[in-house]
Amino acid sequence: MVFVALAVASGVYILLFYQDIVMRAGAPNTPDLIFGIIMVLLILEATRRATGWVLVIIAGAFLLYNFLGPYIPGLLGHKGYSIGRVISQMYLTTEGIFGVPLGVSANYIFLFIFLTSMLERLGMGDFLLRLAMALMGRFTGGPAKTAVLASGFMGSLNGSAVANVVGTGTFTIPLMKRNGYKPHFAGAVEACASSGGQLMPPIMGAAAFIIAEFLSIPYIEVVVAAIIPAALYYLCVLFGVHFEACRLGLTGLPKSELPSARKVLKEGWYFLVPLGVLVFFLAVLQYTPIRSGFYAIISMFIVSFATRESRISWERFRDGAIMAARNTITVALACAAAGLVIGSINLTGAGLKISSVIVAASGGTLWLALLLTALVALIMGMGLPTTAAYIVAGTMAAPALIDMGVLPLAAHLFVFYFAIISAITPPVALAAYAAAGIAKDEPMKIGITACKIGLAAFIVPFLFAGQPALIGVGDGWHIAWSTFTALIGVMALAGGCIGFVVRKALWWERTLLICGALLSLHPVVITDTIGLGMIVVALASNIMTGKKPVGKTGSEQFGSVGATGTKTVVDFSAG
Template sequence: MSSDVTGKNNKGLQKGRLTPGLILIVALALTFFHLYTSGISMFGAWMQRDIHLTFILVIVFLIFPFARKGQQDEASVLDYCLIALALASGAYILLYNQDIVMRAGAPNTPDLIFGGIMILLILEAARRATGWVLVIIAGVFLIYNFAGPYIPGMLGHKGCSLGRVVSQMYLTTEGIFGTALGVSASYIFLFVFLTSMLEKLGMGDFLLRLAMAVMGRFAGGPAKVAVLASGFMGSINGSAVANVVGTGTFTIPLMKQNGYKPHFAGAVESCASSGGQLMPPIMGAAAFIIAEFLGIPYINVVVAAIIPAFLYYMCVLLGVHFEACRLGLTGLPKAELPSARAVLKEGWFFLIPLGVLVFFLAVLQYTPVRSGFYSIIAMFLVSLVSKDSRINWDRFREGAIAASRNTITVALACAAAGLVIGSINLTGAGLKISSAIVAASGGTLWLALLLTAVVALIMGMGLPTTAAYIVTGTMAAPALINLGVVPLGAHLFVFYFAIISAITPPVALAAYAAAGIARDNPMKIGVTACRLGFAAFIVPFLFAVQPALIGVGDGIHIAWSSFTALIGVVALAGGNIGFVVCNATLWERALLIGGALLSLHPGFYTDFIGLGMIALALAANILRGKKTGVTAASGNLTR
């Protein structure tokens, strides 16, 4: 579960003499700090978050130096000055936290100075690691604290003093050191370290070979391998872009060789990689924040995500299959595929740490911190099974650096989002924005959902998933809850649209990453990816209105809603591609898509009508296929 850190990070590790050593020292310090606090004794919330953020700021200014020197990115004098200020601001809280608590509400001059420094450092670090969008959004909310008296209408307020703003952001757990950073500081790093180490030990290659063994023989096998492998990897690393680059380098050329067009191959990889953050058991960093915001066990979020994630990947997988049958593509020759039994025999132990994680989370109901710690212990133990995967100093060092690097965007997104949340709480803007959403929708739930989806997509185009979820969820989720959406459904709704912004043009970061590998137009890839992953745009509306799809309700209701939704997803994939048993006519596609939307919509009458439309379209397609000599068997399901 890595962050949305792109290739910039890789160049940041190619340093001169001093900087790589400092990066290693900070990465090891961050790793041992989190292992100690998760397994032995955790610090108080404020101290834990302060130390975590200080380490992150230091490593950001080392990995992303202000200026380049020749071919090497060596930290400059300015960077070391910023590091010194970060250490000073972090140490100030550690040394004087008791005094700060005793004079709560009455900050002195040093409080304000170090608080102002910390705010500026976070904005500069976020600019270097994630770009300007997050900085601009946080800056707008900071300015809003002071500009309230000059803003007309319901968004206006009486204004806040500089001292009050700095105190809120720096001296409490309602700003920078709020819940979002608390999640990053307590368990995000643990899960990032776990997944980074597993990748260094070879789990990525194991999952890819397992996907090849399971799916490679079917029609359009390479594309199905991409869906399965990217789903596995996405759940582990949590980054759409990193997933595209990691698995797409292998799967996209293989899909093109198999006969898929370049833009379709890129779209498959973009869809499958983006959906990884929807996949249990680890999901993305925002899933942990959802649990913390709602005060529920993390396993509840995981369970709620199972059915929507299954529907999403079924839509992509069926789209890939129908396209393969339409083009007459075959599977890969058996001689070119690994044996599933042989792959599992070689790498079965990679699954044990994830099994331990699920066991402690779901069965024993341990906290994510303790569960993550035991999973890491299990990882160290199972690595001894094979000498090829055994943890040595080089692998541990590389894993610590990778984990620290991959935590940067999540931690900075949480810290910068803390500035937004702090401003919202300080000015009461949350209630005002929530009221504005309700007013703009006229109290109509579907319209409020649509407005929220658009905002989440726009935010997600320029922000990491975590930041997009926090900013949008803080403002919009309360409005949805007020209109009757269950709290978990409201937050998952925002989370899903923040994720699929990675495939939504015009930005579509996952599509751009895939375009470089597929060598095709990123806009074309993005549009095709939206078609393939269309279920991701529909399913959130469904579970917001009908929470049975996130496991809320009795078993019969959940089973029926899941069944009709699955039938709808099958029809949706066939209608999008224009093929089921044979090429579909225009009216058959219209019936499939229309019936799919009706069957996906909760309700007896809509289910009945939708299933009837789908049945009519399927019957017509099958009969026409028989007349023309096309059958399901001739679709080359396997070689």
């Protein structure tokens, strides 16, 4: 309660004395410094409680960097700043705590978190899960494809890979294990699908709003640019689970054990209305995210009265609002702590220095600069929330890529992608650790398998950074051709990584599939042609000499035999 009082006092102080603060800008008095120090310390402590020590250590290191500049040799050294100058930068300007990230959190992110939290409280998570099961359950490896589809939907809405794994994985991972998938593979599928949700339009978690704000572009431009890469990522995962199911001889579930898609849509169609309203106002009318989100929330309240079961009561509204506030805590504090990092970078000029270091270390070679930037984003993402990882890495590394000729949107999306997939990248793969507890297998094994399944996410960003056709930049023919060859490429990549298409692939077939995939993903006619030729040769060899394995029936491979010898089958038709 003491901390609450101090936090309120530090905020109210600015509200009450903002005119005096403006008049003496650059010359803080004693109360300015006292309340500023209190605010900084409170943010560090709150961030520790919400996200752990990693972000606190990074923010603390950058704060110390403001004072230790004179003692640092070389390019990263600077003249050093007084505590008054540092606190003024962090507390009394819009380049520190109250900067772009925290502003986006307050204006945009909370609005969408409130929308998704209310929808989840009304039962949207169960609706999406049943809809995914109805659409995908009957296909080969149906439970795994259900997990990919359902987790992709939910990940786009809630923006948290770990929360998504815990939420949907509690159901989908045991389902995949009963279906015949190995525990580590089931956990890896869920980790991949949950992490990639933030790549999936229309909401894309939280960092996409910050990208739009950093670049001063409409949010819909970020959404449109993310469509093709997100589709490639999820297709790679889907092909991976399909080929693994074929390798193990697994089939889909019988229709009698699945919910009816028509019935599911009839019972929960109103969940899709707010999302449709959001997309309509964002994409068609091109309203601001705030206004579009407001209309989506209004539509949610209206359509909730479609049925007695979905009607919003006071208890549901209260629980949804509390859930939204709790879900916002991590994002808001990550943005506030990231503001300390950005403030320090702006004050000391470290951003330009780090960009110069990246350019110098790469020798002016773009692919090497991209590789260094990817490593920075992955390292920052180990233990950090996605939003914070993107902000810190993007502030330091994206300017270097832009200076080397990469389009600004492509540069920021590049950092954004690697910040996201850090959740599945060992040794610290938070989504893999979350899935390990449910799958009951080793986190490292799950993380390595997840990287194999979601390999496209490590490749596609390099491609659109060099040739932005894959983010919708260029003429229609070039975009269409690049998308087509990339789709063939991710299919071949998945087959090569799993080692199975129609039959077990020979070593040279896997080599041709993987190499051909890499060439066809690169949006250049020559490489596309060579890559497609290699894929055709490998597929022809695999198809002509292979035989499809005889799979078990859905009930046989899905049911589990208990101690009494009685088979247990989950019946989804009952809802």
